[in-house]
Amino acid sequence: MKIKTSILSLILLGAASVCALAQPAAKAGSHTTYIRAGHLFDSTSDTVRDNVVIVVTGDRIQSVVPAASFTVPAGSTVIDLSKSTVLPGLIDCHTHMAARADRYDEIYRFKDTPFSAAFAAVVHANKTLEAGFTSVRDVGSPPFMAVDLRNSINEGLIPGPRIVASGPGISITGGHGDLNNYSPQTRVTMFPEEHDYHIADGADQIRHVVRSQIKYGVDVIKIMASGGVLSKGDSPGAPQYTLEELKAAAEEAHMAGRKIAAHAHGAQGMKNAILAGIDSIEHASLIDDEVIRLAKEHGTYLVMDIYNDDYILGKAIEFGLPKENVEKERMVGQRQRESFERAVKAGLKMAFGTDAGVYPHGDNAKQFFYMVKFGMTPAQAIRAATSSAADLIGRSKDVGTIEPGKFADIIAVSGDPMQDVRALENVGFVMKGGLVVKDNITAKSAR
Ligand code: ARG
Secondary structure, eight states, X not given: OHHHHHHHHHHHHHHHHHHHHHSOOOOOTTOEEEEEEEEEOOSSSSOOEXXXXXXXXTTEEEEEEEGGGOOOOTTOEEEEEEEEXXXXXXXXXXXXXXXXXXXXXXXXXXXXXXXXXXXXXXXXXXXXXXXXXXXXXXXXXXXXXXXXXXXXXXXXXXXXXXXXXXXXXXXXXXXXXXXXXXXXXXXOOSSTTHHHXXXXXXXXXXXXXXXXXXXXXXXXXEEEOBOOXXXXXXXXXXXXXXXXXXXXXXXXXXXXXXXXXXXXXXXXXXXXXXXXXXXXXXXXXXXXXXXXXXXXXXXXXXXXXXXXHHHHTTHHHXXXXXXXXXXXXXXXXXXXXXXXXXXXXXXXXXXXXXXXXXXXXXXXXXXXXXXXXXXXXXXXXXXXXXXXXXXXXXXXTTSSSOOTTSBOOEEEESSOTTTOGGGGGSEEEEEETTEEEXXXXXXXXXX
């Protein structure tokens, strides 16, 4: 088995180097490009500036200057976005790049292989980038697909956003991440050696799993602190893991310089996660006053996937979502949106995250409409998906705003997102690290 595996990796390596030769990884070099922005929302404040020039050298932003006081040197490369609104590349803090939104029938658990998931992830990465999301955090991936996807994108082998990669979500036996809920005589393992990668009971097993995930290259740890909607036999409101167990997980992650995200719908699970020192609460559906007080006190981010409900109660049912999960969604969907509104009013830290993969990748921006409907201004919603998201993922030095020194991750839309945030559903221009990856805007302008 060992020998077979290494022969397979040699073949794959060989194939990869042939590809690399045929299509060398694009590099930004040190070329300077001048972007004329008609309107700029740079995400350092809630305001829009008109008529600026963004100077991009290599993969970074060199300066941002008023167009009126700046002469673009003759013969230089100019990108004319003078009729558009220009923004920082968007960031989605909750995605599952390998997950498919048309796979709700349980049968796929027995039929799909890690290879088919990985091929799908390549397509999803491209769709996500084209939709204007230049960074994503993957918070739940087969071991260790998101790590490999991140590496392959960084190598320039395939197009995609910058990826902050987790391993599989760490779960109690029978919890939200334990998909083996068949009869006791039926043994279904999600992954080989699953106790090394994601099922852990007790602080010692948790430490082992966190350490082994870090050994295999994850950037972030994901742990399940309550039951879920799309899992079988557990309740979204019920806590999973004790405070002590969550503390062990957070301590291990932080010792290794990693952030840790906790899935939690129920209030008790959220409280445990906050008190354990976890960096973000994912879903946060059933918030109460104490959760609000604790999150404020600890500076914990909330990442609330409030678009999901539409898709789960629509298409997912068509794709065979079992009744149990539909019922659980009916219990939390609307309450999560109300919780979102309360969290916004309370001024909690919030970062954009959608659970992409539950609904189709590339539709991430559909959530902005709901964020505004449930209490945010368009500027707040955009900052949740740029500057705040960058802060949560620990990448503020590189991404999240349009400022000198940051990566030139820049998008543009034709409409005015400050008037109608749905303009972000049609991103016409995408630059990642100084390279244009999509442009349906300047081609149409006078130039
Ligand atoms: N992955 C989540 C879970 O299974 C999805 C929750 C989706 N529902 C929602 N209203 N956000 O628990």
